[in-house]
Structure formats: structure tokens, C-alpha cells
Amino acid sequence: MTDLTSLSSALADLVARTAPSIVSVHSHRSRATGFVWKNGLIVTADEALADEGDVEIGLPDGRRAAATIAGRDHTTDIALLRADTATAPIKLTATVPPLGALAIVVATSRDTSSAALGMVSASGNGWRSLRGGEIDARIDLDIRLRGSQQGGLALDASGEAFGMAVLGPRRVLVIPTATIERVAAQLETRGRIARGYLGLGLQPLRLDDGVGAMVMNVDKAGPSAAAGIRQGDVIVAVNDQKLSGVRALSRTLGPSSVGAVVDVAARRGGEPVSFKVTVGERPEA
Structure with missing residues (x-):
């Protein structure tokens, strides 16, 4: 047996061992692939999953099964489905393969x-x-x-x-x-991923000494309102870091930010003001 034949056989064997844990995912005018993460739970690509309509999976033996969306996270492209299937879960490794592998x-x-x-x-x-x-x-x-x-x-x-x-x-x-x-663990237990929430509508603003964010509206029930921030305030720094943009600020409001207390430096009528804001959890809506 040649080296190429041995490699070919080895690759075919790897695929054959994995294929029983792979399913097709059918949603409205969309087709994708998923894999069994745990018994009855399937991970698939969120981007390939339709926003509405029924979801169905195709099992390796040719059968079809109805599925429901347990949760989805657009930011990481992960969606979790529930389906009644006896297909064996796949074991994932945390190893990151090297360049060229x-x-x-x-x-x-x-x-x-x-x-x-x-x-x-x-x-x-x-x-x-x-x-x-x-x-x-x-x-x-x-x-x-x-x-x-x-x-x-x-x-x-x-x-x-x-x-x-x-x-x-x-x-x-x-x-x-x-x-x-x-x-997937958070989607399984909560159906969603917690995101930080300040309760502010912000507009980028160019300042003489950098970038700011003007407060255009304030959620009256949100954490910023509780801290005293008002419409018209201009945020210039968070935790002593100068603001680089509204989008950059939004990106700091990940799951780990919920419950954290942040120092917000702002200007009100040209005068400096500061606030301590306890980051809330973004409402589902």
C-alpha cells in the first residue's frame, strides 16, 4: 500500500466516524449543516438559519425530524436547536491546530x-x-x-x-x-446571551480634543438614568479611557460587562461631570 493510499484510507475513516453525528438543517429557503452537541441538542451556523418559519433536520439515516430553536447568538454565528434524535453527540477538542495543518x-x-x-x-x-x-x-x-x-x-x-x-x-x-x-451552554440554559446595557441612545460627536458621544435619549428605567445621565450630556471617557467611538463603546458591553460598575466622564453645558453606572442586561427586545 502506497503512502497516498494509506492517507486516503485514513481520511475516509475519519469522515466515516464523524458523519453519523452530522445532520442537515432545513429552514425557510435555507439549507445548512449542524452537528449533535449533546443528546437532543444541535449546533448550527446562525447566519445560515432563516429568521422565521419551521426548522427541520435531516438525520444520517434519511429520516426527518422537527426542530425548535433553543437560542441563537448573531455575534458569534452560533445557533442551538432542540430535536428528538438518538444521534450520537460529537466530542469537541479545545486544541487549536497550527498554521499549515x-x-x-x-x-x-x-x-x-x-x-x-x-x-x-x-x-x-x-x-x-x-x-x-x-x-x-x-x-x-x-x-x-x-x-x-x-x-x-x-x-x-x-x-x-x-x-x-x-x-x-x-x-x-x-x-x-x-x-x-x-x-451553547448559555443558549441551552437561558435561550439567549446576556449583553451589557447602558440605556442610552448615542450620536458620535467630533470634539476639539477628540471624540465624544452625545446622549440623544435615555431609557428612564435604564442604568444610566439611575446614575443621573441626561439627554444632551456628552460622554468623553469610560473608566479613564478616552472614547474612540460609539461602536467601540458598544463592543465593550459583552456578557462579562453585566453588573460591572463603570466610571463615565461627560460634559454638561461645557462643564465636566462624572457618573458611576452599573451596567444592566440588555432587554430581549
Whole structure:
């Protein structure tokens, strides 16, 4: 047996072991892939899941099963489904593969199992998505995937599943195990991810000495109103850090910010004022 034949057989075996835990996900005019994370719980790519309508999964044996959305997080591209299925869960590894390592994505395409082979084209530290989600590691794959293969499992050369493959703006990205475990656990118990909330409507404002954010409206029942912030105030710093923009401020309001007390420096009628604001939890609406 040649080296190539041995490699081919080994790869086929890895795919065959993983495929029973992979399902197709059908939502309104959308097809994607998911994998069984726990008994009765399936992780899939949020971006590929329709915003409305029924959800159905296709099992490896050809059967279909109704599914409900247990929760979804747009910022990390993770959605969690509940379905009555006896399909075995997959075990995820927290290992982040190195640059240049082989990677296999096991997914579905047109309701049948599929696989794609490539390599890790980027491997690095955590990053923040364009929607403000904390992704625990940067893993890019040099692999071509169809939209229906989003949500497939990314395996290393030993067959360990290190994350979920999704389509980024210009490349295939992997949502790593650490992010999946953290987000899916919250979706399972709460149905949503807690986000920080100041209760302010802000407008960027250019100042002579930097950037500010004018308070355009205040939620009367929100944490900023309780701290004394008013419409017309101009926020210039938070926790002694000069404001770099409204979007940057919003990105600091992740799950870990809820309950934290922040020092807000502002100007009111040109005079400096300061507030201590206890970050609340953003309402679902």
C-alpha cells in the first residue's frame, strides 16, 4: 500500500466516524449543516438559519425530524436547536491546530454527507466579530464550501473536532470549541446571551480634543438614568479611557460587562461631570 493510499484510507475513516453525528438543517429557503452537541441538542451556523418559519433536520439515516430553536447568538454565528434524535453527540477538542495543518470539514450537501480537505491558513489569538462577538481563537481554512456546508465540523488530521466551519466575508472561518461550549451552554440554559446595557441612545460627536458621544435619549428605567445621565450630556471617557467611538463603546458591553460598575466622564453645558453606572442586561427586545 502506497503512502497516498494509506492517507486516503485514513481520511475516509475519519469522515466515516464523524458523519453519523452530522445532520442537515432545513429552514425557510435555507439549507445548512449542524452537528449533535449533546443528546437532543444541535449546533448550527446562525447566519445560515432563516429568521422565521419551521426548522427541520435531516438525520444520517434519511429520516426527518422537527426542530425548535433553543437560542441563537448573531455575534458569534452560533445557533442551538432542540430535536428528538438518538444521534450520537460529537466530542469537541479545545486544541487549536497550527498554521499549515491539514483540516477536513465534514458536512452535508443536498441532504447527503460531504467532506472537504484543505489546510489551516491562519491560526492565532482570539478576535471580535463585526457584530461584536468574542471568538476565542482565529482559525481560517483554505477550503471551499457551499452555503449548505456551513455549520459542518472541522477536524484535524487525528480526527479531533476543533470547531464549526462558517463562511466569512472572504474566507472559511472556524468558530472554535471554546466559543461553542461557552455560547451553547448559555443558549441551552437561558435561550439567549446576556449583553451589557447602558440605556442610552448615542450620536458620535467630533470634539476639539477628540471624540465624544452625545446622549440623544435615555431609557428612564435604564442604568444610566439611575446614575443621573441626561439627554444632551456628552460622554468623553469610560473608566479613564478616552472614547474612540460609539461602536467601540458598544463592543465593550459583552456578557462579562453585566453588573460591572463603570466610571463615565461627560460634559454638561461645557462643564465636566462624572457618573458611576452599573451596567444592566440588555432587554430581549
